[in-house]
Each structure stands twice: as C-alpha cells, then as structure tokens.
Amino acid sequence: MSSSQATQLPEQSQLDAKALPPALRRRPSLLREMWKQRAAYLFLLPKLILFTAFVLIPVIWAFVLAFQEYGVFGSEWVGFKNFTSVADSEAFRTALWNTLKYTVVTVPLQVILALVLATLIHPLGRRAQSFFRGAFYLPTVTSMVIIAMVWRWVYNYRYGLFNYMLGFLGIPAQDWLNQSNTALWALIIMSVLIPPGVGIIMYLAAMDAIPDQLYEAAKIDGASGLQRWRKITVPLLKPTTLYLTMLSLIGSFQVFTQILLMTGGGPGHATETLVTLIYKTAFRDLEFGLASAQAIVLFVITLIFGIAQYWLMYRKAEE
Amino acid sequence: MQSKHSPTKWLTYFVLLVWAIISLLPLYWVFSTALQLPDYVESDPPKMIPMGIVEYFTHPENRSQIVHDTFSGFQQLFNSTNIWRWFFNSAYISIVVTAGILVLDTMAGYALAKKQFPGRKLFFWLIIATMMIPGQITLVPLFIMVQNLGLMNTHWALILPDLSMVFGVFLMRQYMLSLPNDLLESAKIDGASEWKTFWKIVVPLSKPALATLGIFTFMNVWNSFLWPIIVLNDADLYTLPVGLKTLQDQNLAIFKLLMSGAAVAAVPMIVVFMSFQRYFIKGLTLGGVKE
Known part of the structure; x- marks a missing residue:
C-alpha cells in the first residue's frame, strides 16, 4: 500500500496545486495539505459530528461526573468521594464478587465448549457443517429478552423443565431463581448452555486456514488423532482463542439483560452484577456521580483482566 | 474418522x-x-x-x-396490547439506523482507508480506543444530554446514539484497505469527481462488507434493550423488547400470551438470519486489526 502511494503522491500534488486558492498557496504546508485533502474531511464529517456529540463528549463527561455530585441546578466537585463510596459499599463488593464468579466460570467454559464443538463439526461434510453452524448460531441472533423469558420458565418451581429433569435423578425440586444460594448458579448454568455460536463459527474459519500438509506430515510421523489435535490444531488456534476469550470476558463483565429480567439482581443482592448495580444507582437512585464512578471502576477492571489475560497467554506461548 | x-x-x-x-x-x-x-x-x-x-x-x-x-x-x-405498534417502532427504527449507518460509515471508512489526510492516524486510534470502552460508561452522560436536548421519551433518543457507534467505520476501513489504489487513481485521471469515484467505484466494490454491516446493525438495533428501557416511558413508543418486558411485568401468570409476543419478536430475526446466513458468517470472520 505505502509503496504505490509514494509513487503517486508527487503527481497528485502537481494536479492539485492549481486548484489551491491564491490565499492558501503560500500558507504553511499543513494547512495546504489539509485543503488539498478537503474531500477526505467532507467524507468523514457527518460521522465525526455524531461521534463527537454522542460518544466522545459523553465518555469525557463520564470521567468528569465521577468527581462530582450531580444536581439539576448545578454540580459540585467532590474529589474522590464517589470512588471512596464505591470502595466502602457493601452492594458494590457483592456485585463485583458475583460478576467475578460469573466470569471465572462462564468464560473458560464457553471458550472450551466452542473449541470442542467446532472440532466435532469441522470434519463433517459441507451440508452437515452448515446445518450445525446454523443450529448453534440461531440462538445468538435471538433477543436475550426472549431467551431470558424462556429460561424463567425452565427454572419455574412448579412446572419448569429443570426441576422435571432433575426429578429423574432424584434431586428434589428447588425454586432456583428465588433462593439466594442457587440464583447465581442458575444464571451461570443458563449462560453455559446457551451455545457459543460466535466462537464456533470463528474457530471453524480458523481451522479451515490450517494447511493440510501439517496434519499429513504428523500422520506419517505416527501421531494419533488426539495428538495431532493437541500439538497442531490447538496451538495454531491460539490467536482465535485469545480473541474469543477477550470478547467473552467483556460480555460477561457487562452481563445485564438476563439478570434484570430473571431475578432483578435479587433475592437481596444475590445476583447483583456490576451493570445491574450501575443501572439501579443511576436510574432508580438517581446518583449520577456515583454511577459514573462505578462505571469507571468496571472499565478499569475489564482493562486489567484483558491485559492480564493477553500477557498470560503470550508469555506461556514463549515458554 | x-x-x-x-x-x-x-x-x-x-x-x-x-x-x-x-x-x-x-x-x-x-x-x-x-x-x-x-x-x-x-x-x-x-x-x-x-x-x-x-x-x-x-x-x-x-x-x-x-x-x-x-x-x-x-x-x-393483538387485541389487548400495543404489539403492532411496538413491531412497527422496532422495524422503522432498525431500518432508519441501518440505512444511516451504511451511508455514514462507508463514507468515513473510505476516508480513513484511502485518503492520506493530516489527522488520519488520530481518528483511527480514537475509534479503536472508544471501541474498547464499555457502553455503560456513557449511560449517565447520554441520559443527561438527552434530557437537556428535550429528546427524552422520543425515538431520536435511540436513533442518534445508535448512528454514532463506530464499529462500522472500523469494519468498512478494514475492508476498503484491500481495494486496489490503481483503480481509484485511474478514475481520478479520467476526470471523475471525488463523489462519483466513491459512488460508482468504491461502493459497488464494498458490497460484501456493506451486507455484513447492514445485517449486524439491524440485529443489534432490533434486539437492543438496556438503553431503550431507560429513555422510553410511553407505551406507544416502546420497541418490541421493551414492550415484552412490560408484558412480563404485568402478566406473570399468562405465559401463553407472553410467548406469543416473544414469537412475534423472534420471527423477523429468524427470517433475516435464514436469508443472509452467509453474511453473518462472513461478518464474524472479517476483521483483525490491519494497520
């Protein structure tokens, strides 16, 4: 890309020199360059205006709000008070702990499940492949609101499917979503049983890209199917694994919809997560400053986990 | 095997x-x-x-x-709820946002991929950085903004922030990097205007990426939940997910009614998925940061 542009640039500047208005001809080169590329700015402008207004300013504002006590008639600077409130808050600690538990269990299981299912699907014929891809991806395009409604029924105490199935194993019926010791686990089980459609599709694409010769060479050397999978497939899928873990991590730190619809964060704070707490702090308690501080803590935690995970996987790769 | x-x-x-x-x-x-x-x-x-x-x-x-x-x-x-209204709201908001995103993000993505203008790197990294920040951070400031602009409880409160998302700019840029520069240069030498080059050459060549972006945008807007429940209060303005939640809150006992509503909300996404399955799959595997 850069080489072709290098050859074309002089030509282009000669063409455009005549188009410059006289006032700009002797201006500093940056302005001249900008004028020459005015079409680029015009292409960018509509998006840039919206982006600045509804993304950039709100992000900056969030960091300002976190240090303020917000009031309709003006805000007051309060320093780090919101952050110390976050640190002292029992509810926040519970929400953080619940979110961590949820993440630590669901993220690895979702990624491993995607890898195993993709491994099983990959050797199948084209039609079988596309059938299973569709079957596993379809729930992903369905609104979480709908999925959550069905799972409320699955966990229903009186006539739900879950108790019915467990009945065969002789496990007594439980009111899964309304007991503080089972509610979070019920939500975790649900997340694991929703198929990892995105992961399966990405793994399948990555597996297609692994050259056949590698497997053939390993076969000649007498490697078994499982050995080939462990020594060739899994290591070569590492970038996909890293990307999927990152996606899943971000998603699980932000889990919200199913919790609001199925337990509302309760009973008590038993299934409160960071985002349900932020939602309630902001829009039920109208504590805007505190909610912004909570959101920033969420951001920082996500960032730390992301970096730690990246570092761990790549350091291990170098060993 | x-x-x-x-x-x-x-x-x-x-x-x-x-x-x-x-x-x-x-x-x-x-x-x-x-x-x-x-x-x-x-x-x-x-x-x-x-x-x-x-x-x-x-x-x-x-x-x-x-x-x-x-x-x-x-x-x-159909008799006792606003379901048609919600369906219509969801449909028109999803279509308006999808159309808007396609136009805005294709233009912006083209500028970032093919134009060497001062500030290009800055814009690109700004986009990458905001893509990493969780959406919950902007929840409160956006709420205050929407309130001050008098947009609370209107569909503008959904449409404007959705049109501002940058993922599509990133996607289009990544795709357009692979378009041949020679083609754009020769169009210029033939005297085509910037706009004509964009419209007659760049857009047709970007169709696969446009299809992917359109489908994912439609899906996200159709299924969007957290922001709509915050800004919409009026039952006539609800989108389907918000309407379904209020049904669930009111009619705990009538599961059949609730599932009928869920079916109405699920069918369009199932149809879209069945018709465009290959673009969904292509969309997930497009990407990776090329610089």
Missing part, C-alpha cells in the same frame, strides 16, 4: 445433535407455548408439543374450539 460409518462418526453426530437440540430448545419452546392449549401451558410434566395437534384428532367434536384455543394467545396479544 475416515470410514463413513465408523463409531466415532456416529458418536460425533450424536453429541452434536443432542447439543443442537439443547441450544434450539428455548426457541422451540417459544413457539410451542404460544400455540399450546391454555390448560396445558403450566402442566407438570411439561407437554413438549402443542396439545391442540393431538386433541384435534382425539376430540373431533371440539375442533373449532381447539383451533380457537390454540391461537388465543395471538388473538389476545
């Missing part, structure tokens, strides 16, 4: 089929409950098929009643 009927192969199919059934069961249950006879909706053990199908043959004398009861959920839904 070479021979066609080896036990490993059968085991593979068995495991995959069981897992596929588990994964499709919730969606199946939406439709099965929506069409279940009211007497069986809360039966224990659960009835896995709409019992109207069975009773239609075992009780021929009651057929018209059975048909009526099978569809009573939808009838009640």
Whole structure:
C-alpha cells in the first residue's frame, strides 16, 4: 500500500496545486495539505459530528461526573468521594464478587465448549457443517429478552423443565431463581448452555486456514488423532482463542439483560452484577456521580483482566 | 474418522445433535407455548408439543374450539396490547439506523482507508480506543444530554446514539484497505469527481462488507434493550423488547400470551438470519486489526 502511494503522491500534488486558492498557496504546508485533502474531511464529517456529540463528549463527561455530585441546578466537585463510596459499599463488593464468579466460570467454559464443538463439526461434510453452524448460531441472533423469558420458565418451581429433569435423578425440586444460594448458579448454568455460536463459527474459519500438509506430515510421523489435535490444531488456534476469550470476558463483565429480567439482581443482592448495580444507582437512585464512578471502576477492571489475560497467554506461548 | 460409518462418526453426530437440540430448545419452546392449549401451558410434566395437534384428532367434536384455543394467545396479544405498534417502532427504527449507518460509515471508512489526510492516524486510534470502552460508561452522560436536548421519551433518543457507534467505520476501513489504489487513481485521471469515484467505484466494490454491516446493525438495533428501557416511558413508543418486558411485568401468570409476543419478536430475526446466513458468517470472520 505505502509503496504505490509514494509513487503517486508527487503527481497528485502537481494536479492539485492549481486548484489551491491564491490565499492558501503560500500558507504553511499543513494547512495546504489539509485543503488539498478537503474531500477526505467532507467524507468523514457527518460521522465525526455524531461521534463527537454522542460518544466522545459523553465518555469525557463520564470521567468528569465521577468527581462530582450531580444536581439539576448545578454540580459540585467532590474529589474522590464517589470512588471512596464505591470502595466502602457493601452492594458494590457483592456485585463485583458475583460478576467475578460469573466470569471465572462462564468464560473458560464457553471458550472450551466452542473449541470442542467446532472440532466435532469441522470434519463433517459441507451440508452437515452448515446445518450445525446454523443450529448453534440461531440462538445468538435471538433477543436475550426472549431467551431470558424462556429460561424463567425452565427454572419455574412448579412446572419448569429443570426441576422435571432433575426429578429423574432424584434431586428434589428447588425454586432456583428465588433462593439466594442457587440464583447465581442458575444464571451461570443458563449462560453455559446457551451455545457459543460466535466462537464456533470463528474457530471453524480458523481451522479451515490450517494447511493440510501439517496434519499429513504428523500422520506419517505416527501421531494419533488426539495428538495431532493437541500439538497442531490447538496451538495454531491460539490467536482465535485469545480473541474469543477477550470478547467473552467483556460480555460477561457487562452481563445485564438476563439478570434484570430473571431475578432483578435479587433475592437481596444475590445476583447483583456490576451493570445491574450501575443501572439501579443511576436510574432508580438517581446518583449520577456515583454511577459514573462505578462505571469507571468496571472499565478499569475489564482493562486489567484483558491485559492480564493477553500477557498470560503470550508469555506461556514463549515458554 | 475416515470410514463413513465408523463409531466415532456416529458418536460425533450424536453429541452434536443432542447439543443442537439443547441450544434450539428455548426457541422451540417459544413457539410451542404460544400455540399450546391454555390448560396445558403450566402442566407438570411439561407437554413438549402443542396439545391442540393431538386433541384435534382425539376430540373431533371440539375442533373449532381447539383451533380457537390454540391461537388465543395471538388473538389476545393483538387485541389487548400495543404489539403492532411496538413491531412497527422496532422495524422503522432498525431500518432508519441501518440505512444511516451504511451511508455514514462507508463514507468515513473510505476516508480513513484511502485518503492520506493530516489527522488520519488520530481518528483511527480514537475509534479503536472508544471501541474498547464499555457502553455503560456513557449511560449517565447520554441520559443527561438527552434530557437537556428535550429528546427524552422520543425515538431520536435511540436513533442518534445508535448512528454514532463506530464499529462500522472500523469494519468498512478494514475492508476498503484491500481495494486496489490503481483503480481509484485511474478514475481520478479520467476526470471523475471525488463523489462519483466513491459512488460508482468504491461502493459497488464494498458490497460484501456493506451486507455484513447492514445485517449486524439491524440485529443489534432490533434486539437492543438496556438503553431503550431507560429513555422510553410511553407505551406507544416502546420497541418490541421493551414492550415484552412490560408484558412480563404485568402478566406473570399468562405465559401463553407472553410467548406469543416473544414469537412475534423472534420471527423477523429468524427470517433475516435464514436469508443472509452467509453474511453473518462472513461478518464474524472479517476483521483483525490491519494497520
């Protein structure tokens, strides 16, 4: 890309020199360059205006709000008070702990499940492949609101499917979503049983890209199917694994919809997560400053986990 | 796994089929409950098929009643809720946002991919950085902004922030990097204007990326939940997910009605998915940061 542009640039500047208005001809080169590329700015402008207004300013504002006590008639600077409130808050600690538990269990299981299912699907014929891809991806395009409604029924105490199935194993019926010791686990089980459609599709694409010769060479050397999978497939899928873990991590730190619809964060704070707490702090308690501080803590935690995970996987790769 | 009927192969199919059934069961249950006879909706053990199908043959004398009861959920839904309104709202908001995003992001992505203008790197990294920040951070500031602009409880409050998302700019830029520069240069030498080059050359060549972006945008807007429940208060303005939540809050007992509503919300996404499956799959595998 850069080489072709290098050859074309002089030509282009000669063409455009005549188009410059006289006032700009002797201006500093940056302005001249900008004028020459005015079409680029015009292409960018509509998006840039919206982006600045509804993304950039709100992000900056969030960091300002976190240090303020917000009031309709003006805000007051309060320093780090919101952050110390976050640190002292029992509810926040519970929400953080619940979110961590949820993440630590669901993220690895979702990624491993995607890898195993993709491994099983990959050797199948084209039609079988596309059938299973569709079957596993379809729930992903369905609104979480709908999925959550069905799972409320699955966990229903009186006539739900879950108790019915467990009945065969002789496990007594439980009111899964309304007991503080089972509610979070019920939500975790649900997340694991929703198929990892995105992961399966990405793994399948990555597996297609692994050259056949590698497997053939390993076969000649007498490697078994499982050995080939462990020594060739899994290591070569590492970038996909890293990307999927990152996606899943971000998603699980932000889990919200199913919790609001199925337990509302309760009973008590038993299934409160960071985002349900932020939602309630902001829009039920109208504590805007505190909610912004909570959101920033969420951001920082996500960032730390992301970096730690990246570092761990790549350091291990170098060993 | 070479021979066609080896036990490993059968085991593979068995495991995959069981897992596929588990994964499709919730969606199946939406439709099965929506069409279940009211007497069986809360039966224990659960009835896995709409019992109207069975009773239609075992009780021929009651057929018209059975048909009526099978569809009573939808009838009640259409008569006593705003479901059509919600459906219309979801549809038009999703279409407006998708069309807007396609235009805005293609233009911006083109500038970032093919133009060497001062500030290009800055814009690109700004986009990458904001993509990493969780959306919850902007929840409160956006809420205050929307309130001050007088947009609370209007559809503008949904459309404007959705049009501002940058993922599409990133996607289009990544795709357009691979378009040949020679083609754009020769169009310029032939005297085509910037706009004409964009419209007649860049846009047609970017169709696969446009299809992917359009589908993902539509899906995200159609299913969007957190922001709409914050800014919409008026039942006439609800989108489908918000409407469904209020149905759930009001009618805990009437599961059949709720699942009928869920079916109405699920069908369009299923149709879109079935028709454009290959673009969904392509979309997930496009990407990776090229610089």
